[in-house]
Amino acid sequence: MSQVPVSRLARGIVVVVLAGFTGVYLLAGSLLAIVAFGLQLVYVFRSLRRFRRPWLLAVQAAVGYTATLGFGDSVGLLGFLGGSLLLTPAWPLAPLVAISAAVIGPADPAISMVLIALLIYGLTRLTERVEEVHAARLALAMVAADEERLRIAAELSDGIGRGLAAIVGGVRLVLERPERTAEVLGEVVGTARRSLADTRNAAAGYRATSLAPEVTTARAMLAAAGITAEVRVGHSEPLGPAGALLAAVLREAVTEVLRQNTARTCVIETTAADGTVRLRVTHDGARTAQDESLADLVRQAGQAGGGISTSLSAEGRLTVEAVLPGTHGPVEAVEDPGAYRLSLALLAAVLAGFSVKALLLVPGSLAVPAAVCLAVIVVMQIRSITGRHPRALVLMALLTYLPIPVFGKAWLGIAGFLAGPVLLALPWAVAWPLVGCVMASVAVSAVLLGLPFPLTVNFTASTLVTGLVVYGLVRLAQLVKELQQARQALARSAVVEERLRAARDLHDLLGHSLAAILLKCELARRLDPGRARAELEDVLAMAEKAETDLRVVSGERQAMSLAVEAESARSVLVAAGIEVELVLAHEAHEGHEGLPAEVENALGTVLREAVTNVLRHSAARHCAITTVAEEGVVSLRVRNDGVGPAGGRPGSAGIGNLTTRLAALDGRLGTAREDGWFELTAQAPVARRPSPLPTG
Structure with missing residues (x-):
C-alpha cells in the first residue's frame, strides 16, 4: 500500500462526504453552505492547521447562525459548527449548539444537525488514525529488526561465541605450554569443527526462515x-x-x-x-x-x-x-480496536438517526412494521463493515423498494442505505452506474408518489449523500485495518531481511574464518613445534578476528557503521516497496583506514533520519543513497522522488538535531527540492581541522 495515496484517499473521503452535505443545502438555496464547507476544510487538512484558532470557531458560528436566523436556512447547517467544536477543547459547547438547533428548527433538520456534527468528528478522527497507523509502520519494523538482532546475538553467543572463546583459550594455552600441544590441539580442532558446523547450520537456519x-x-x-x-x-x-x-x-x-x-x-x-x-x-x-x-x-x-x-x-x-x-517468527499482529469501535459507533448512531428521521414521516399505525424493517437494514449495514455480503445486498435491495408502496415518501430516504454497500461491495466501474440507477429510481418513485419537485430533488440528492456517509465510515475503518496488516507485513519483512543479513554474514565472514582456522589447526598437528607455533599464532589472530566478525554479525558493535546502516536502510526501503540505488564510495579518501567513529555515527544517524522521512513524509517509489569522499570531506546524499508540498520537513526537530550534531564535527546539512525530488545532503570532514595557532 503506497504512502501518500492512503492519506489522500482518507482525506478525500472526508471532503467528498462534506461536499455531499453542502450540495444538499445548496440545492435548498443556502448559499452560505459553501462558506461553511470551506471553513470546515481547515480541520480536514494538516497544511491548514495554523488557522485552527478560536476566531475560526467564532466565524463558523457567525456563518451558521446568520444562515439559519438571518436567511431561514435549515438548522442542519449548524452541524458544521458542532463538528468543529467536538474537534477542539471547546467541545462542551457542542450540546448547546444542538439545543439551539432544536429550538430554532423542526425535529428533522435538528436531527440532521446532530448527525452532521458526529460525522465531521468521526470522519476527521478516523482520518487522523489512518495517518497515525501509517506513520508507525517504520517504528514497528525497526523495533522488530532490533529484537531479532538481539535474538540472533543471544543465539550466536551461546553457541559459536563460546566455541571461539574456547579456540582462543586453547591456542593461547598451547603457545604458553608447548608440552601440552598434542592434548590441547586435539580439543581445539574438535571445537573448531563443531563451531564451523554450528555456523553453517545457523546460516542455513536463518536463511530457511x-x-x-x-x-x-x-x-x-x-x-x-x-x-x-x-x-x-x-x-x-x-x-x-x-x-x-x-x-x-x-x-x-x-x-x-x-x-x-x-x-x-x-x-x-x-x-x-x-x-x-x-x-x-x-x-x-x-x-x-x-x-x-x-x-x-x-x-x-x-x-x-x-x-x-x-x-x-x-x-x-x-x-x-x-x-x-504456521508459526510466524517474533512479530505478532497487535490489533487496535479503537478505530473499528469508533467507526462502528458512528455508523450505528448515523443509521439510528436516519431511521428516526424516516419514522417521523411514517403514520403511527405503520410505525412498528417500519421499525422492524429498519432494524434489519441497520444490522445488515453494520455487518457490511467486516466484508462483502452479496446475499445481504440483495435482501437490502428488496427492503429498499418493496415497502415504498406501503410507507410512501418516508421510505425514499432508505435508498441511501443501499447506495453505500453498493459502493463498498462492487468495483467503481460497476458501482457508480448502479448508484446512479438507485438515485434515478428514487426520483421516479417520488414523481409517482406525486411529491413536489424540490422534495424530489432533495430525496434524490440525499440518497447519494447517505450512501457516501455509509461508504466513508466503513471505508476509513477498513483503511485502518489494511494499514495495520501492512505494518505487520513490513515488520515481518524487516525480520526476514535481518535474518538473511545474518545468514550472509555468517557464511561470508565466520564460515570462511572458521574453515581457515580448522585447516591451520589440522596443519599445526602435523608440523614440528617450531613451525606449528607460527601456524598457531596465525590461528590466534584469525580467531580474535572471528570474534569481532561475530559481534558484527549479531549487531553487537559499539560504533555505528555507515556501510551497515546503508544496507539496513536498503532492506527497510525495499521491504516498503521502494526501489533503491545504493552507491558507497566514502572509503576512497586518501590514506583510508576507516572513517573516524564520530563521523560514522553522525552520518549513520543522518541516514536513519533520512530513511525515516522517506517512509513517513513522502510517497517515494525510488530512493538513491550515495556517499563520496573528496578533498578530505565525506558526503552522504539521500534523494527520493516522493516530495509533496511540504516534502522533507526541513524544519523538523529531527533535522535540527542532525544539523547540530554535524556542526560539532565542522560538517553541515543541506536540503533541496527540485522536479518532485527531495534531497538531503550531509557533509563531514574525515579529519578535524586544527585550530589556527595564535600569531605574534
Missing part, C-alpha cells in the same frame, strides 16, 4: 535445466521453524525433478490458511508416486504436527505436498 531464497534458487535451477517453472506465493514471512522444513522439502522435490530429467513444467505454490502453511510442488515428469528421498522429511513433518504426501494424477503429474503448522 524465509522460503524466498529457496524458491529463487529452485526457479533458477529449473530454468537452467530447460524446465518451465511457475511460482505462486501465497504465504507471509518469516515462517519460523516451519520455514526450514518447507525449504528442505522444496529442495528435495526440485532435486528429484532435475535428477529424473523428464519434466517439462513445474509449479511451485504456497498458501497459508487456518493456521497452516502449505507447499505444493507439481511436475509432469514423474514415473512413480513414490519418492524415497522424502522419507526422513516425512518423519520430521509428522513430529512437527504436519505431514507430507505425494500423489500421481491420471495425466502423469506428480504432486508433492507439505502441510505444517
Whole structure:
C-alpha cells in the first residue's frame, strides 16, 4: 500500500462526504453552505492547521447562525459548527449548539444537525488514525529488526561465541605450554569443527526462515535445466521453524525433478490458511508416486504436527505436498480496536438517526412494521463493515423498494442505505452506474408518489449523500485495518531481511574464518613445534578476528557503521516497496583506514533520519543513497522522488538535531527540492581541522 495515496484517499473521503452535505443545502438555496464547507476544510487538512484558532470557531458560528436566523436556512447547517467544536477543547459547547438547533428548527433538520456534527468528528478522527497507523509502520519494523538482532546475538553467543572463546583459550594455552600441544590441539580442532558446523547450520537456519531464497534458487535451477517453472506465493514471512522444513522439502522435490530429467513444467505454490502453511510442488515428469528421498522429511513433518504426501494424477503429474503448522517468527499482529469501535459507533448512531428521521414521516399505525424493517437494514449495514455480503445486498435491495408502496415518501430516504454497500461491495466501474440507477429510481418513485419537485430533488440528492456517509465510515475503518496488516507485513519483512543479513554474514565472514582456522589447526598437528607455533599464532589472530566478525554479525558493535546502516536502510526501503540505488564510495579518501567513529555515527544517524522521512513524509517509489569522499570531506546524499508540498520537513526537530550534531564535527546539512525530488545532503570532514595557532 503506497504512502501518500492512503492519506489522500482518507482525506478525500472526508471532503467528498462534506461536499455531499453542502450540495444538499445548496440545492435548498443556502448559499452560505459553501462558506461553511470551506471553513470546515481547515480541520480536514494538516497544511491548514495554523488557522485552527478560536476566531475560526467564532466565524463558523457567525456563518451558521446568520444562515439559519438571518436567511431561514435549515438548522442542519449548524452541524458544521458542532463538528468543529467536538474537534477542539471547546467541545462542551457542542450540546448547546444542538439545543439551539432544536429550538430554532423542526425535529428533522435538528436531527440532521446532530448527525452532521458526529460525522465531521468521526470522519476527521478516523482520518487522523489512518495517518497515525501509517506513520508507525517504520517504528514497528525497526523495533522488530532490533529484537531479532538481539535474538540472533543471544543465539550466536551461546553457541559459536563460546566455541571461539574456547579456540582462543586453547591456542593461547598451547603457545604458553608447548608440552601440552598434542592434548590441547586435539580439543581445539574438535571445537573448531563443531563451531564451523554450528555456523553453517545457523546460516542455513536463518536463511530457511524465509522460503524466498529457496524458491529463487529452485526457479533458477529449473530454468537452467530447460524446465518451465511457475511460482505462486501465497504465504507471509518469516515462517519460523516451519520455514526450514518447507525449504528442505522444496529442495528435495526440485532435486528429484532435475535428477529424473523428464519434466517439462513445474509449479511451485504456497498458501497459508487456518493456521497452516502449505507447499505444493507439481511436475509432469514423474514415473512413480513414490519418492524415497522424502522419507526422513516425512518423519520430521509428522513430529512437527504436519505431514507430507505425494500423489500421481491420471495425466502423469506428480504432486508433492507439505502441510505444517504456521508459526510466524517474533512479530505478532497487535490489533487496535479503537478505530473499528469508533467507526462502528458512528455508523450505528448515523443509521439510528436516519431511521428516526424516516419514522417521523411514517403514520403511527405503520410505525412498528417500519421499525422492524429498519432494524434489519441497520444490522445488515453494520455487518457490511467486516466484508462483502452479496446475499445481504440483495435482501437490502428488496427492503429498499418493496415497502415504498406501503410507507410512501418516508421510505425514499432508505435508498441511501443501499447506495453505500453498493459502493463498498462492487468495483467503481460497476458501482457508480448502479448508484446512479438507485438515485434515478428514487426520483421516479417520488414523481409517482406525486411529491413536489424540490422534495424530489432533495430525496434524490440525499440518497447519494447517505450512501457516501455509509461508504466513508466503513471505508476509513477498513483503511485502518489494511494499514495495520501492512505494518505487520513490513515488520515481518524487516525480520526476514535481518535474518538473511545474518545468514550472509555468517557464511561470508565466520564460515570462511572458521574453515581457515580448522585447516591451520589440522596443519599445526602435523608440523614440528617450531613451525606449528607460527601456524598457531596465525590461528590466534584469525580467531580474535572471528570474534569481532561475530559481534558484527549479531549487531553487537559499539560504533555505528555507515556501510551497515546503508544496507539496513536498503532492506527497510525495499521491504516498503521502494526501489533503491545504493552507491558507497566514502572509503576512497586518501590514506583510508576507516572513517573516524564520530563521523560514522553522525552520518549513520543522518541516514536513519533520512530513511525515516522517506517512509513517513513522502510517497517515494525510488530512493538513491550515495556517499563520496573528496578533498578530505565525506558526503552522504539521500534523494527520493516522493516530495509533496511540504516534502522533507526541513524544519523538523529531527533535522535540527542532525544539523547540530554535524556542526560539532565542522560538517553541515543541506536540503533541496527540485522536479518532485527531495534531497538531503550531509557533509563531514574525515579529519578535524586544527585550530589556527595564535600569531605574534
